[in-house]
Amino acid sequence: MSVKLDVLAIAAHPDDTELTCSGTLAKLALQGKKVGVLDLTQGEMGTRGTAEQRLTEAQNAAKILGLAVRDNLGLPDCGLENTEHHRRAIIESVRRYRPDICLINAPDDRHPDHRNASMLVSDALFYSGLHKLNTADANGNPQQPWRPYHIMHYLQHWNLNPDIIFDISDTLEIREKAILAFESQFNAPKNDDEPETYVSRPEFFEALRGRARHYGQLIGVEFGEPFIYRGDAIPFSDFDILLKHQTIA
Numbered sequence: 001m002s003v004k005l006d007v008l009a010i011a012a013h014p015d016d017t018e019l020t021c022s023g024t025l026a027k028l029a030l031q032g033k034k035v036g037v038l039d040l041t042q043g044e045m046g047t048r049g050t051a052e053q054r055l056t057e058a059q060n061a062a063k064i065l066g067l068a069v070r071d072n073l074g075l076p077d078c079g080l081e082n083t084e085h086h087r088r089a090i091i092e093s094v095r096r097y098r099p100d101i102c103l104i105n106a107p108d109d110r111h112p113d114h115r116n117a118s119m120l121v122s123d124a125l126f127y128s129g130l131h132k133l134n135t136a137d138a139n140g141n142p143q144q145p146w147r148p149y150h151i152m153h154y155l156q157h158w159n160l161n162p163d164i165i166f167d168i169s170d171t172l173e174i175r176e177k178a179i180l181a182f183e184s185q186f187n188a189p190k191n192d193d194e195p196e197t198y199v200s201r202p203e204f205f206e207a208l209r210g211r212a213r214h215y216g217q218l219i220g221v222e223f224g225e226p227f228i229y230r231g232d233a234i235p236f237s238d239f240d241i242l243l244k245h246q247t248i249a
Contacts, residue, residue, distance in 0.1 A: 002137075003068055006033040008099035009154070010090070012080060012117035013043040014058040014072070015182045019208065020154035021103050022065055023168025023175035024225050029066035030171070036069030037062065038093050040086075040117055045077040048194040049184030061181040064174060069097060080116045082123060090124035092135045095143040102148040106156040107228065114156050122230065125151060151230040162226030163234070165215050169222040172212060179208070 007028055009017045017025065017037050029035045039058060042051035049057075055072060062070035073089050080086065094102075102125060105118040127133055129147030137143055155162060168175060179186055188200040198204065215224035 002096045003034060003036075005036045005069060005097045005099040007035045007101045007103065008038060008069075008094070008097055008148070009036070009103040010038045010040065010105075010117075010121050012040050012105055012111075012113040013046070013077065014039045014041075014054045015043070015061075015179070015185055016105065016114070016156070017103070017154070018061055018065075018175070018179045018182065020106075020156055021166075021225055021227075022061070022178045023171045023212070023223065024103075024166045025067065026065045026171040026174040026178070027166070027168060029068075034068045035065070036067055036071070036097060036099070038090075038097075039070070039072045040075045040080060040090070040121075041077040041113070042072060042074060043077055046185070047197050048188070048200060053184045054182070057182040057184065061178040064178045064181055078113060080113050080120055082116070082120045086120055087124040087127060088135065090121060091128040091133070092137070092143065094125060094128045094148070095135060095146045096137060098146045099148050101150045101152070103152050103154050103227070104230075105153065106158065106160065107153050107230075108160065109156045109158055111157065118153060122151070152227040153230060155226045155228070160226075160228060162215070163229040164227040165219045165224040166227065167216070167219065167221045167223075168212065168225050169216060172209070172223045175212075176205075176209070179205070 011017045025035050043054040044051040104121045105114045107118050109115050129145050131145050135143045187202050187205045212223040215226045216222050
């Protein structure tokens with residue numbers, strides 16, 4: 001029987017979650033929540049490294065973050081089309097892990113895979129709740145429908161307006177260790193044999209911390225990670241969460 005997850009982050013590429021919401025995932029894991037990551041592709045079209053390296057790096061990052069699960073669907077990098085085949089692969093994983101909350105790619109971004117994955121996963125999460133859409137687990141047993149209660153987009157390259165900012169002040173160090181676990185991609189030495197890329201330069205890594213500091217400042221903490229809530233409205237049954245946190249003057 002698969003572990004039931006409280007939170008599942010779904011990403012186009014290995015390292016998407018590390019760059020965007022790994023401080024949040026680490027904090028939730030430390031709070032005792034069961035947290036997982038589902039990478040859609042192996043990042044095989046990336047300029048640096050290989051698919052095999054990325055898979056190893058992803059598992060190393062998973063250990064740093066305290067994830068209960070990290071899977072990879074092996075869908076085509078640069079080919080994340082919103083097809084029945086791709087949706088079904090995601091639906092089978094969602095029904096396997098039954099997450100209450102899903103964190104997914106940004107709704108719009110400079111990388112086509114990110115915005116394509118956002119719509120692909122959003123549609124799959126809706127269809128996953130349909131009773132007449134039949135899927136089976138690895139042993140051929142019928143799966144029950146499942147739809148997460150809440151879906152949030154983490155933000156990527158473009159600065160979109162967030163609905164929620166999560167305080168990661170006490171897990172920034174874990175986040176940065178998880179990012180650097182992708183040693184083929186980030187903060188690379190200038191004299192290695194791989195081509196330099198936008199993300200491999202030390203300046204990019206420094207900018208990540210600055211961005212986290214910016215979002216933290218918006219909620220009166222040191223570091224934060226932003227999210228857009230996907231839904232008509234954020235459901236409330238009381239105002240306790242608001243009463244615990246004062247608005248910044």
